[in-house]
Amino acid sequence: MKKSVFAILLMLNLQTSAQRMFVTTFYGASGYKGDLQPNTLSFLQAKPVGGLGLEYEITDRIFAKLEYNVARVSGDDKYNPRNRARNLSFQSDIYEISLMAEYNLFDLYDYDMTPFFFSGIAYFKFSPFVDLPNGARAFLKEYSTEGQGFYQGRTPYKLDEWSIPYGFGVQWAITKNIRFAALMGIRKTNTDYLDDVSTTYVDKNLLLQNRGSSAVNLAYRGDLLPYGLPYPAAGTERGNPKDDDVYYFTGASLRFRVDAKGRKRKTETHPMKASVDCPKL
Numbered sequence: 001m002k003k004s005v006f007a008i009l010l011m012l013n014l015q016t017s018a019q020r021m022f023v024t025t026f027y028g029a030s031g032y033k034g035d036l037q038p039n040t041l042s043f044l045q046a047k048p049v050g051g052l053g054l055e056y057e058i059t060d061r062i063f064a065k066l067e068y069n070v071a072r073v074s075g076d077d078k079y080n081p082r083n084r085a086r087n088l089s090f091q092s093d094i095y096e097i098s099l100m101a102e103y104n105l106f107d108l109y110d111y112d113m114t115p116f117f118f119s120g121i122a123y124f125k126f127s128p129f130v131d132l133p134n135g136a137r138a139f140l141k142e143y144s145t146e147g148q149g150f151y152q153g154r155t156p157y158k159l160d161e162w163s164i165p166y167g168f169g170v171q172w173a174i175t176k177n178i179r180f181a182a183l184m185g186i187r188k189t190n191t192d193y194l195d196d197v198s199t200t201y202v203d204k205n206l207l208l209q210n211r212g213s214s215a216v217n218l219a220y221r222g223d224l225l226p227y228g229l230p231y232p233a234a235g236t237e238r239g240n241p242k243d244d245d246v247y248y249f250t251g252a253s254l255r256f257r258v259d260a261k262g263r264k265r266k267t268e269t270h271p272m273k274a275s276v277d278c279p280k281l
Contacts, residue, residue: 018259020057022179026050026069028251035197035239036075036088041248044079047072047091049249055102060109063102065118070095073247075195085229086238087221090128090140090195094247096187098122098165108173119166122187127159128196130218140196143215146238147202150210157193164188169253177257186248194245203234 029046031037037045053067076089100120108114128140141148141159148156169183192198201220208216219238222228232238 019257021258022055022057022063022255023258024051024053024055024065024067024253024255026053026067026249026251026253028249030071030073030094030247030249032073032075032194032245032247034075034192034195034243034245036077036080036083036090036195038080038082043250045074045076047074049251051096055255060107061104063104065098065100065102065120067098067100068096069098069249071247071249073194085222085225087225087228088197089130089221090197091130092126092128092194094124094126096122096124096163100165104171108171108179111173113170113172115168116171116181116183117166117168118183118185119164122163122165123160124163124187124189125160126194128194138214138218140218141193143218144207144211145196145215145219146199147207147210151202151206154199157191161189161191163190163247167248179255181253181255182251183253184248184250186246189245189247192239192241192244194247197239199239199241201232201234201236201238204231206234 027048027050029043030049031041031043031046033040033042049069049071051067051069053065055066056064058064071094072091073094074089074091077083077086078089098120099122100118102116102118104114104116106114130138130140132138141157144150144156146154148154165185165187167183167185169181171179171181174180204216207219216231220231223230
């Protein structure tokens with residue numbers, strides 16, 4: 001008898017959880033801010049991002065979200081007049097898993113639309129690279145372009161880090177079980193090497209001795225430009241170590257309730273439309 005009661009309670013709990021659970025999809029564009037793209041937000045060099053997740057409805061307006069996103073970010077000095085002579089570029093694939101809380105300003109069981117805000121914590125992997133003219137791909141960490149691993153005080157950077165995601169969006173209740181959202185999410189990282197650029201140039205001969213000619217060619221590419229300058233002197237600024245890199249996503253999300261017999265919306269909703277009457281004379 002006790003086992004039967006426990007089984008019934010478990011089934012009811014699972015059913016209730018399914019009614020409050022949404023499967024989420026996301027697709028959009030990704031960008032980054034760092035030494036090769038200094039603007040706060042810019043999608044001039046945007047790359048695609050996509051993801052899947054689960055969203056649990058804690059209350060009518062508060063949700064917990066677990067998401068997995070795959071993105072690519074890039075930067076190129078040719079788009080920045082200040083650093084064009086440096087002629088550096090990079091791309092990096094980002095694999096991110098995040099746990100966030102989302103707050104809806106309005107209850108979508110009462111309204112058709114609501115602004116929302118979210119924040120949380122994320123763990124991500126990255127690896128900056130460049131595609132060479134011969135078709136090969138060079139992963140930049142392996143070349144210690146700023147002397148990591150052999151120059152005093154510069155240790156190799158990690159390729160997995162934590163970030164703080166936060167952002168905002170607008171969400172619509174398409175039906176009682178399907179919701180659509182447009183959103184913007186920013187990730188504040190604790191690494192300055194998303195683009196492999198952070199501090200100063202090391203001595204060309206020292207880099208050549210420790211990592212070879214390919215490392216020298218990847219650390220500075222200004223000499224490849226017409227009338228380009230030679231490799232800079234040791235200690236010349238290559239990047240700004242005071243600001244950690246940021247990456248960000250913008251796009252659209254569809255959310256589907258797991259239990260199609262989930263909670264019903266109220267019979268009358270507020271469409272969030274302004275009501276304007278003709279002036280009375």
